[in-house]
Amino acid sequence: xxxxxxxxxxxxxxxxxxxxxxxxxxxxxxxxxxxxxxxxxxxxxxxxxxxxxxxxxxxxxxxxxxxxxxxxxxxxxxxxxxxxxxxxxxxxxxxxxxxxxxxxxxxxxxxxxxxxxxxxxxxxxxxxxxxxxxxxxxxxxxxxxxxxxxxxxxxxxxxxxxxxxxxxxxxxxxxxxxxxxxxxxxxxxxxxxxxxxxxxxxxxxxxxxxxxxxxxxxxxxxxxxxxxxxxxxxxxxxxxxxxxxxxxxxxxxxxxxxxxxxxxxxxxxxxxxxxxxxxxxxxxxxxxxxxxxxxxxxxxxxxxxxxxxxxxxxxxxxxxxxxxxxx
Numbered sequence: 001x002x003x004x005x006x007x008x009x010x011x012x013x014x015x016x017x018x019x020x021x022x023x024x025x026x027x028x029x030x031x032x033x034x035x036x037x038x039x040x041x042x043x044x045x046x047x048x049x050x051x052x053x054x055x056x057x058x059x060x061x062x063x064x065x066x067x068x069x070x071x072x073x074x075x076x077x078x079x080x081x082x083x084x085x086x087x088x089x090x091x092x093x094x095x096x097x098x099x100x101x102x103x104x105x106x107x108x109x110x111x112x113x114x115x116x117x118x119x120x121x122x123x124x125x126x127x128x129x130x131x132x133x134x135x136x137x138x139x140x141x142x143x144x145x146x147x148x149x150x151x152x153x154x155x156x157x158x159x160x161x162x163x164x165x166x167x168x169x170x171x172x173x174x175x176x177x178x179x180x181x182x183x184x185x186x187x188x189x190x191x192x193x194x195x196x197x198x199x200x201x202x203x204x205x206x207x208x209x210x211x212x213x214x215x216x217x218x219x220x221x222x223x224x225x226x227x228x229x230x231x232x233x234x235x236x237x238x239x240x241x242x243x244x245x246x247x248x249x250x251x252x253x254x255x256x257x258x259x260x261x262x263x264x265x266x267x268x269x270x271x272x273x274x275x276x277x278x279x280x281x282x283x284x285x286x287x288x289x290x291x292x293x294x295x296x297x298x299x300x301x302x303x304x305x306x307x308x309x310x311x312x313x314x315x316x317x318x319x320x321x322x323x324x325x326x327x
Contacts, residue, residue, distance in 0.1 A: 010056070011278050011283045011284065012283075012292070013056060014213050014217065015275070015278060015289065015292060016292050016295075016296065017048075017051075017052040017055075017056070017075070018049060018274065019271065019292060020075055020081065020296050020300070021071070021072045021075050022048055022271055023081075023296050024071065024075060024084060024085065024300055024303075025045045025071060025244075026045070027085065027300055028041055028043060028085065028088055029041070029043055029045070029244065029248055031085075031089070031304075033248070036089055036308075037102070037248075039103075040068070040101070040103060040247050041088065041102045041247060041248040041249075042069040042071075042102060042103070042246065042248075043069070043071065044072030044073075044242070045242065045243055045244045046241050046242045046265070046266075046269065047175055047177060047210065047240045047241075047270075048072055048213075049210060049211050049213035049238075049240070049274070050072075050173065050175050050210050050216055050240060051072040051073045052076050052216070052217075053213045053214070053215075053216025053217035053220055054143065054145075054171070054217075054236075056076075056217050057217065057220045057221045057224045058111065058141070058224070059140075060111050061138065061140045062111050062140050062141045062142070062224075063111045063126070063141075063143065064077055064111060064112055064113065064126075065113050065114060065121075065122035065123075065125040065129070065142070065144050065145070066112075066115040066116075067115060067116065067122060067146055067150075068103045068116070068117040069147070069175075070103070070105055070115030071084055073145050074105045074107065074112055074115070077107070077110055077111060077112045078107075078112075079095055079110070079112060081299060081300055081303035082306045082307050083095040083107075084105070084303075086098070086306070086307035087100060087101065087102075088102050089307050090312065091307055091311065091312060092314070093306070093307065093311075095107055097321075098312065099313065103117040104116065104117075113125065119146075119147075119149055119150050120154070120155035121155060122144045122145065122146055123146055123150065123155045123156055123160070124155050124158060124159045125142075125144070126144035126170050126171075126172070127142065127144075127158075127163045127168060127170055129142030130163060130168035130170035130227075130233070131166065131168055133168075133169050134166065134168055139169075140169070141170065141224055141227045141228060142168070142169065142170045143170070143171045144159070144172050144173065145173050145175060146172075146173070146174055147174070147175055147177065147180060148175075148178065148185040148188075148189075148194065149181070149183070149185075150174070151174060151194055152188060160200075160201045160203065160235065163203070164201040164202055164203045164232065167233075168233055169227035169230075169232075169233070170233040171223050171224060172233060172235045172236065173220075173236050174235065174236065174237045175210065175240055176210070176238065176239050176240065177241050179242075179256065179257065181246045182254075182255075182256040183256070184256065193207070194207075194235070195235060203232060204226075204235070205234075205236075205237070206223070206234065206235070206236050206237070207237045208236060208237070208239070209239060210239050210240030211239075211268050211269070211270040211273060212270070213270055213274050214277070216236075220236065223236060240270075243265060243266055
């Protein structure tokens with residue numbers, strides 16, 4: 001049974017992580033509008049509970065593979081805010097030295113093995129990480145974060161099938177936010193229950209409320225424990241919703257979703273929802289949570305100033321990292 005102290009630490013960590021993701025993403029959205037970000041910017045606002053709940057169960061030895069909407073995963077895995085912001089500003093101090101931008105974040109030293117704008121490859125990469133872990137008996141788990149649009153990709157079938165037949169330590173996390181860019185999942189698939197597809201591969205499939213961080217954390221903890229003990233992969237479908245546009249600069253509503261739908265989902269925002277749970281369970285007070293919010297805003301303000309003051313990459317190094325360099 002979880003002690004009161006352990007529950008306090010868990011709730012505090014989950015809340016702070018979600019608050020940090022939200023604060024960074026809101027800052028980046030404003031920076032994009034101010035012309036400070038060169039290139040695309042896909043924010044994770046509204047989906048914070050998923051990355052937070054999953055990554056709370058991982059260690060630095062576990063590997064995660066993400067998508068074009070990867071800032072939240074990077075922050076939840078432990079990348080400092082200033083490294084994310086500097087990367088999107090194209091600065092040398094960014095997590096990819098200012099060369100990757102929003103969609104190419106790498107921090108292998110803490111298990112962030114990369115984000116990518118290509119749909120589906122993270123599923124195969126996480127399967128490969130699980131295969132490697134099993135061969136070397138490291139006990140590490142590979143995690144793939146992907147959207148509902150990726151389940152129509154051949155990589156979904158190949159990855160889940162391979163992980164299943166070899167009982168690989170892999171967690172497949174589908175962040176079903178109902179739209180692939182602006183295409184409704186209900187239009188793109190006759191079977192909209194993604195978790196049910198796990199039965200095709202003989203593995204567990206779990207559908208959770210992706211806006212309930214405790215539900216995500218509990219499902220992930222069980223799945224990761226199964227993976228570590230040799231019981232194979234799990235598919236988690238986390239139902240959620242992004243309240244920002246697909247990418248900054250695009251319209252948040254229009255022909256593909258209504259203002260009414262957007263406003264309805266905002267009432268299910270995972271952060272105030274978890275805040276209410278914490279207060280009602282008497283884990284922390286409103287004042288305690290306000291202090292966390294203030295601390296997070298201070299960290300993000302400092303991170304933004306550091307990122308803005310950081311140097312641009314040296315032009316002489318433009319070809320660096322393009323080809324393998326001889327020693």
